[in-house]
Amino acid sequence: MIGGLFANVFQRLPSLLYRVSLNMKPQVVFVLGGPGAGKGTQCSKIVESFNYTHLSAGDLLRAERAREGSEFGQLISNHIKEGKIVPVEITINLLKKAMEETMHEDDKKFRFLIDGFPRNEDNLQGWNTVMDGKADVKFVLFFDCSNEVCIDRCLERGKSSGRSDDNRESLEKRIKTYLQSTRPIIELYEKKGKVHTIDASRGVDEVFADVKAILDKDA
Ligand code: ADP
Numbered sequence: 001m002i003g004g005l006f007a008n009v010f011q012r013l014p015s016l017l018y019r020v021s022l023n024m025k026p027q028v029v030f031v032l033g034g035p036g037a038g039k040g041t042q043c044s045k046i047v048e049s050f051n052y053t054h055l056s057a058g059d060l061l062r063a064e065r066a067r068e069g070s071e072f073g074q075l076i077s078n079h080i081k082e083g084k085i086v087p088v089e090i091t092i093n094l095l096k097k098a099m100e101e102t103m104h105e106d107d108k109k110f111r112f113l114i115d116g117f118p119r120n121e122d123n124l125q126g127w128n129t130v131m132d133g134k135a136d137v138k139f140v141l142f143f144d145c146s147n148e149v150c151i152d153r154c155l156e157r158g159k160s161s162g163r164s165d166d167n168r169e170s171l172e173k174r175i176k177t178y179l180q181s182t183r184p185i186i187e188l189y190e191k192k193g194k195v196h197t198i199d200a201s202r203g204v205d206e207v208f209a210d211v212k213a214i215l216d217k218d219a
């Protein structure tokens with residue numbers, strides 16, 4: 001009798017798990033660090049090995065800037081060039097839409113790496129207002145390296161990226177924004193014990209070994 005019950009539960013386990021996943025709230029990892037710390041590089045590697053979807057706030061803003069008919073194109077363009085943080089209403093709506101579309105297309109894709117967000121107090125408040133109760137923030141992956149390393153990597157990337165902000169003048173502004181606005185947000189999550197800090201000044205594979213160990217433990 002009990003054996004039969006267990007067999008029944010085991011038989012139905014895949015469909016039960018599937019149904020649980022259908023009702024999953026988005027599980028979010030925020031990915032932060034200075035410009036050029038390697039956030040995008042590491043997120044691409046995570047996506048290869050783990051079931052995460054990578055959403056970069058910067059990429060979503062650049063796509064919106066390029067979208068024909070976008071009412072925000074010029075504003076986004078100016079902010080990016082000046083290394084300033086785009087108003088949260090724009091960024092949060094792009095993130096929310098991307099998350100919803102991803103989950104709508106495949107309801108097993110509910111794990112997200114949100115790269116380059118929240119970058120300041122305004123971003124954080126926007127997230128808390130719009131996403132409160134709608135997503136679980138698991139932790140922050142913080143890619144930590146010196147300003148010099150960040151600048152050198154972005155200048156190197158600038159040789160081929162075509163980005164309007166991979167030049168010394170924009171980079172100085174971006175670093176300033178990072179130190180003044182983003183570091184306090186990382187510290188806030190640190191106080192909550194929610195930050196995994198990774199030494200991002202090393203080679204890509206060494207950095208990824210640490211990332212993998214953190215995500216393996218989390219799985
Ligand atoms: P972010 O997303 O933080 O702005 P990227 O991932 O785009 O940074 O990396 C910035 C530049 O530095 C890219 O040209 C990338 O190839 C390079 N890069 C990334 N990680 C490393 C690393 N660990 N060592 C050396 N170069 C790196």
Ligand code: AMP
Pocket residue numbers: 035036057058059061079080081083084085086087091115116117118119123165174
């Ligand atoms: P990134 O691609 O992460 O280096 O970001 C490039 C630029 O996009 C930043 O310097 C900002 O101008 C803008 N940006 C990126 N993420 C955000 C965000 N979370 N909030 C507002 N602006 C952002």
